[in-house]
Amino acid sequence: MGTTGVFRLSDVELDESIGRSTPDVEHERAVAIFDLVEENSFEPVGHPGGPYKLKLSLVDMRLVFAVTTESGDPVVTHILSLTPFRRIVKDYFMICESYYDAIRSSSPGQIEAIDMGRRGIHNDGSQTLMDRLEGKIKVDFATARRLFTLICVLHWRG
Template sequence: MSEHRLASVELDPATLPPATAEIEHERRVAIFDLVEKNSFEPAGASGGPYRLKMSTQDGRLVFDVSGPDFSKAHGLSMSPLTKVIKDYIDICDSYFEVLRGTDVGKIEAIDMGRRGLHNEGAELLKARLDGKIAIDHETARRLFTLVTALYRRG
C-alpha cells in the first residue's frame, strides 16, 4: 500500500513573481521541509507518493498533483489568504529585525504573534483545500510557509 504523501514539489518559475537569492533560498528550504515530512491525500486518489507542481494562473494558485494512478489540478483563489500572507510577511520581517537586538521580551511577543499568524494561515489554507486535498496541521503549516515564500517580493 502506498503512502499518502508528497515525494516532490516543483515550482513553475514562469508563473511566479521574480525572486531574489534570499527568497529563492526560502523557497528551497520550504520545499525541503514540506517533502521531508507531510501527510497529503488528494480526494479520489488510491495512494501515493505524489508530485506537486505549483504555479499561478489568472490570480489563482494552482496545485497540479500527480501520483501512480492519479492526476488532477486544483486552482485556489488567493483572495481569502492575501491579508494573512501580508501580515505574516510583515511580522516575520519585524521578527528578524528584532532578533538583531537584545530585548528578549519583544522577541518573545513578536514570536508569539508570528506563530499565531502562521497557524491562522495554515488553518485557512487547510480549509481552502478541504474536499480537494486532505492535509494535517503540520503539513498545512509547511505548505503555508511555501505559499508565503511564493508571494514574497524581493
C-alpha cells in the same frame, strides 16, 4: 507500506510562472520545499494512493495545485483563489519584518512576544489553507504549515 508512504508528496516543483527572486528568497523556497518533501501527509480525496508530485503555479492571481503520481499520471488539479490569503500573507510579512528588526535591537521578551504573534498568524494561514483544501486534498496541520510557508515564499519578491 503504511499510510504515510502512500499518501505523501515525494516531490514539489514551483512552476516557472512564479519567476526567480533574490538568493535569500530562493534559499527560503528551497528549504520550504525540502521540509515539505521530508515530512508530509497529502491525500487527494478519492484517489487510491501515491506517492504524489505537486506542481504549484500562479495563474491569474490563483494558486494552482497540479497533482500527479510519481510516474507523471495526472491525479487532480485544484485552483484556489488567493484572496482569502492576501490579508494573512500581508500581516505575516509585516510581523516578520518586526521580528527581524527586533532580533537586532529588542529584549528577549519582546522578541518572544513578536515570535508568538508570528506563529499565530502562520497558524491562521495554515488553517485557512486546510479549510480551502477541504473535500479536495486532505493534509495534516504540519503539512498545511509547510504549504503555507511555500505560499508566503511565492509572494515574497525579496
